[in-house]
Amino acid sequence: MITVYDTACGSLNMGDEIIMDAVMMHLESLFSHEQFCRYPTHYALAAKTLKKAWQNPLAFVGGTNLLRNYWRFRARKNQWSIGFFDGFKMQPAILMGAGWNSYAEKPEWKAKVFYNNALSKQYLHSVRDQYTLEKLKACGIENVINTGCPTLWQLTPEHLKQIPSQKAQSVVFTLTDYSRDIEADVQLIQCLKEHYLSLYFWAQGSEDNQYFDQLAEQHPELFNGIVRIATNLNAYNTLLKDHEIDFIGTRLHAGIRALQLKKRVIIIGIDNRAIEMHRDFNLPVVERHDLTLLKQRINMQWQPEIHLPFDAIAHWKSQFVN
Structure with a gap:
């Protein structure tokens, strides 16, 4: 069983559905014999539910503007509805094409502490853009690469x-x-x-x-x-x-x-x-x-020339291939 923090469930923006379509397509390809249990990021979960989410050996966060410069103590105040102190107890999660929610100043201390506890130290994290990568590194997260959003990965x-x-x-x-x-x-x-x-x-x-x-x-x-x-x-x-x-x-x-x-x-x-x-x-x-x-x-006549980091995408995926 694999935990997926689902950024589309309960969202008011159907763009999140487009993101989660791509997230699940790639995860199902990587883990063809695993079952996924999806937990919404938009709503604070009961303690009993969180314990179930944290029991699984792998947990992925599905893209979107989930990350930001500050973190609140109470779960419902956060973009990802996990409380500050939950970061010390949870199964560390793996980012998959996540992004920073807006241009911002230096991350505050609670955000740094939360990310260093809530995010996996064992696996590489995938982020949406270089700005997000630099923000996470400013928080002390070094195991991160820029893969672009998973919605782009099929644009060969x-x-x-x-x-x-x-x-x-x-x-x-x-x-x-x-x-x-x-x-x-x-x-x-x-x-x-x-x-x-x-x-x-x-x-x-x-x-x-x-x-x-x-x-x-x-x-x-x-x-x-x-x-x-x-x-x-x-x-x-x-x-x-x-x-x-x-x-x-x-x-x-x-x-x-x-x-x-x-x-x-x-x-x-x-x-x-x-x-x-x-x-x-x-x-x-x-x-x-x-x-x-x-x-x-x-x-004008033109065709898109999108330059995706296919080597980085393959490197991130290779962590989960036996």
Whole structure:
């Protein structure tokens, strides 16, 4: 039995489902004869439940913005709902593509103590980007390598060659409820209307639809004709599979899912995750206010050249191969 700290269970962001899909695909490939028991990271667990999670010889943490500069004593106050003192008692966990939640200053002492107790010293940890690696090293965690997010691991050069080099006639876009910039987002939609015949909208986060409605109320003519697809991951997957369509939007993992399904993608960078993954791996990202570059990328012929650390990924996986 293997413990998996599940970052999608109870999440208000379907990007976490995309991450956990990849996490479980790779873990099931590595441990084909093991059973996995998944415990949510978003909610504090009862002591009895935690003891069960800590009984298993291996425990993996499935990606996302789980790490940060500080750690609270009470579990429910933390991004990963494990209390400070639980770090001394738990089966040390192994990070799998985890990331730092935002740009921040020097980690405080409780975070350093927690990570040094809660994270395995026996196994290498896999992190999403170089920024996260440097943050963990600042906490005294040296057994860590940058593998990128597990959602990227299948994006081999052979896979990327199958992505169209020219724009489609249709585009699906996303907005981000917690990073609202009405002027920039309206300009984004105006840009998409100028360059595509059909526009689709998918809400990845819990309040993205409300933000869409707010913008539509303010700009009814602009939003006329935009098709809003069902707010679930199956609907989004089906749209991508059944249409010749591009993705352009502010939701990082909606863009990565489109890359997985061999679609032309431009991610609008609004936070450290997309920007750092662009810096490390050349993920196709355009920063939010660079409309000139966005228009150029839409209209020019190009294919993604994502430079993944396949040797580091293989090295991390090799720890678990007998």
